[in-house]
Amino acid sequence: MSKDYYKTLGLNKNASQEEIKKAFRKLALEHHPDKTGGEDKKFKEINEAYSTLSDSKKRQQYDTFGSAGASQGGGQGYGQGQGFEGFDFSGFAGQGGQNYEFDLGDMFGSFFGGGRGGRGGGQVQQKRGQDITISVQITFKESVLGTDKTIEYNRHKICNTCNGLKGTDLKKCTKCDGVGHITKVQRTILGNIEQRYVCDECDGNGKIPSKKCITCHGAGVLKQKESLTIHIPSGIENGEQLRVASRGEAVAGGTEGNLYIQISIKADPIFRKDRTKVYMTLHIPLSIAIGGGDMKVNSYDQDFTLTIPHGSNTMDVLRVKEKGGFVDAKRRDDMHITLRVDMPKKVGSEVKKIVKDLENLGY
Numbered sequence: 001m002s003k004d005y006y007k008t009l010g011l012n013k014n015a016s017q018e019e020i021k022k023a024f025r026k027l028a029l030e031h032h033p034d035k036t037g038g039e040d041k042k043f044k045e046i047n048e049a050y051s052t053l054s055d056s057k058k059r060q061q062y063d064t065f066g067s068a069g070a071s072q073g074g075g076q077g078y079g080q081g082q083g084f085e086g087f088d089f090s091g092f093a094g095q096g097g098q099n100y101e102f103d104l105g106d107m108f109g110s111f112f113g114g115g116r117g118g119r120g121g122g123q124v125q126q127k128r129g130q131d132i133t134i135s136v137q138i139t140f141k142e143s144v145l146g147t148d149k150t151i152e153y154n155r156h157k158i159c160n161t162c163n164g165l166k167g168t169d170l171k172k173c174t175k176c177d178g179v180g181h182i183t184k185v186q187r188t189i190l191g192n193i194e195q196r197y198v199c200d201e202c203d204g205n206g207k208i209p210s211k212k213c214i215t216c217h218g219a220g221v222l223k224q225k226e227s228l229t230i231h232i233p234s235g236i237e238n239g240e241q242l243r244v245a246s247r248g249e250a251v252a253g254g255t256e257g258n259l260y261i262q263i264s265i266k267a268d269p270i271f272r273k274d275r276t277k278v279y280m281t282l283h284i285p286l287s288i289a290i291g292g293g294d295m296k297v298n299s300y301d302q303d304f305t306l307t308i309p310h311g312s313n314t315m316d317v318l319r320v321k322e323k324g325g326f327v328d329a330k331r332r333d334d335m336h337i338t339l340r341v342d343m344p345k346k347v348g349s350e351v352k353k354i355v356k357d358l359e360n361l362g363y
């Protein structure tokens with residue numbers, strides 16, 4: 001076992017979720033890098049331990065195998081690295097949603113004034129542009145197999161003419177004396193925290209233009225068309241969101257918001273799915289149910305022939321390999337086909353004779 005997550009959080013193996021949460025809160029506040037005496041490395045270790053132990057699935061896996069990184073086993077582990085850089089699953093709809101970034105935003109927002117916006121931007125709290133949410137509808141087939149979609153939308157980008165400086169003939173900002181930020185001391189339950197804010201007069205540039213930029217009229221940003229090709233992974237579910245970092249609104253002197261792509265899947269009249277597993281009901285005639293035979297399946301993907309074993313019954317389930325979504329780059333999941341025997345509605349004299357024969361044979 002490479003790391004002992006329990007030890008990292010100062011807990012024993014039987015710790016309850018409540019205890020884990022408590023320990024994490026305490027340690028994370030102690031070691032938060034924005035805090036005097038905070039330590040980035042230690043903070044990351046605490047986060048790593050928490051993100052595993054707070055997720056019951058991951059915790060179980062960790063307890064069993066000593067590692068929680070490769071959660072591919074359940075077939076729901078996509079979104080972790082392979083193939084779609086720049087995206088991650090926010091999983092608001094449920095599965096896999098334990099993304100500590102969100103937890104931290106809530107938790108530290110009140111202590112550190114800016115929450116996520118200031119993180120990664122050094123010590124200065126930065127302004128952050130708004131997030132944009134776009135809905136994208138995909139077909140059932142696309143949701144099973146994954147797809148690439150090019151989306152077009154409008155967002156504010158930094159003005160190219162003034163590079164976000166809002167104009168020309170730049171003069172030193174008097175509010176921040178040209179340094180671009182203002183320092184404030186905040187009193188918190190953790191002691192005094194020195195916090196630096198971007199100067200709102202000059203947006204952190206330290207300079208103020210005397211002449212407004214004519215392209216953006218002094219806004220520093222301009223609404224422009226954005227075109228992006230995004231990869232929608234195999235097995236995505238209705239209502240889930242994909243996050244594309246820094247493709248939301250830009251603000252002068254700040255960082256860009258994120259783009260969220262909300263997926264809606266057109267319902268299919270025949271097929272249903274759960275992640276990469278596909279389900280359908282297949283009607284078969286009585287003769288095939290008794291004697292067996294081949295049936296053509298009109299699939300959402302490619303049609304195929306299915307051999308029905310003799311003596312099949314309604315509610316029997318046949319599992320067909322490699323007809324579902326992609327579990328990984330090469331391997332596909334199964335399709336589950338539930339049989340339904342269609343009993344004949346009209347029974348003529350010929351059929352009655354055959355049935356009589358069957359009866360005589362003891363069926």
Ligand SMILES: [Zn+2]
Nearest residue numbers: 159162213216
């Ligand atoms: Zn401009």
Ligand SMILES: [Zn+2]
Nearest residue numbers: 173176199202
């Ligand atoms: Zn200033």
